[in-house]
Amino acid sequence: MSVPKVVFVLGPPGAGKGTQCQKIVEKYGYVHLSAGDLLREERAKPGSQFGELIENYIREGKIVPVEITCSLLEKAMESSGKEKFLIDGFPRSQNNLDGWNNTVAKRVKLLFVLYFDCPLETCTERCLARGAAGSGRSDDNVESLNKRVQTFLSETDPIIQHYKKLNLVETVDATKPAEQVFQSVSDIFDKIEA
Numbered sequence: 073m074s075v076p077k078v079v080f081v082l083g084p085p086g087a088g089k090g091t092q093c094q095k096i097v098e099k100y101g102y103v104h105l106s107a108g109d110l111l112r113e114e115r116a117k118p119g120s121q122f123g124e125l126i127e128n129y130i131r132e133g134k135i136v137p138v139e140i141t142c143s144l145l146e147k148a149m150e151s152s153g154k155e156k157f158l159i160d161g162f163p164r165s166q167n168n169l170d171g172w173n174n175t176v177a178k179r180v181k182l183l184f185v186l187y188f189d190c191p192l193e194t195c196t197e198r199c200l201a202r203g204a205a206g207s208g209r210s211d212d213n214v215e216s217l218n219k220r221v222q223t224f225l226s227e228t229d230p231i232i233q234h235y236k237k238l239n240l241v242e243t244v245d246a247t248k249p250a251e252q253v254f255q256s257v258s259d260i261f262d263k264i265e266a
């Protein structure tokens with residue numbers, strides 16, 4: 073078996089990471105692992121040791137300790153039996169990056185970081201509209217969104233800058249309609265797959 077390949081997918085809350093990942097899965101056959109979705113699933117498990125902790129972190133827009141997230145990601149990678157992964161919404165802090173580099177990173181190849189660039193106001197509007205439409209997400213409200221945005225600026229943006237210095241970031245303008253954004257995304261994946 074060859075070394076599993078990973079693409080990190082980053083961007084502010086509501087930039088469209090999940091939407092675009094779904095399209096990448098359909099066209100390029102990657103497995104989509106959203107760290108946020110995995111945490112929400114873990115939270116929902118009856119008797120989960122971490123359920124309450126995860127809910128508190130998510131509502132407060134804070135980043136869950138990396139041991140929990142990394143172990144969920146690694147389990148999901150193993151159980152998929154596949155070799156190409158989109159890791160969506162991770163690593164979003166120095167703690168995440170250190171935790172990853174000390175564990176899973178040694179067993180996989182990071183291809184690049186796909187960064188969805190989008191003004192924070194647009195991102196916030198998208199999440200609020202999703203909340204108003206009944207997303208059921210406990211963080212799609214003004215209070216949580218302000219915190220999510222602050223966390224993005226203070227903790228996640230430095231990680232994107234770190235990968236930019238390593239020349240590993242592919243930036244996409246995420247302000248356009250989803251189909252147009254996916255055109256730009258496809259151009260990047262076509263190069264990689266060629």
Ligand code: UP5
Nearest residue numbers: 085086087088089090091107108130135136161198202250
């Ligand atoms: N939409 C999408 N694309 C659009 C477009 N081009 N034009 C107009 N509208 C567009 O999209 C968001 C909304 O916008 C949707 O309604 C969509 O239809 C519309 P989506 O694709 O869901 O965007 P995404 O970037 O995935 O937004 P999401 O809300 O999932 O981003 P977050 O990064 O905030 O959420 P995530 O689930 O990754 O994390 C949630 C929380 O979990 C974090 O705040 C944190 O507390 C915790 N977490 C960790 O602690 N550690 C982790 O590693 C990951 C998460």
Ligand code: MG
Nearest residue numbers: 089090106108
């Ligand atoms: Mg998402």
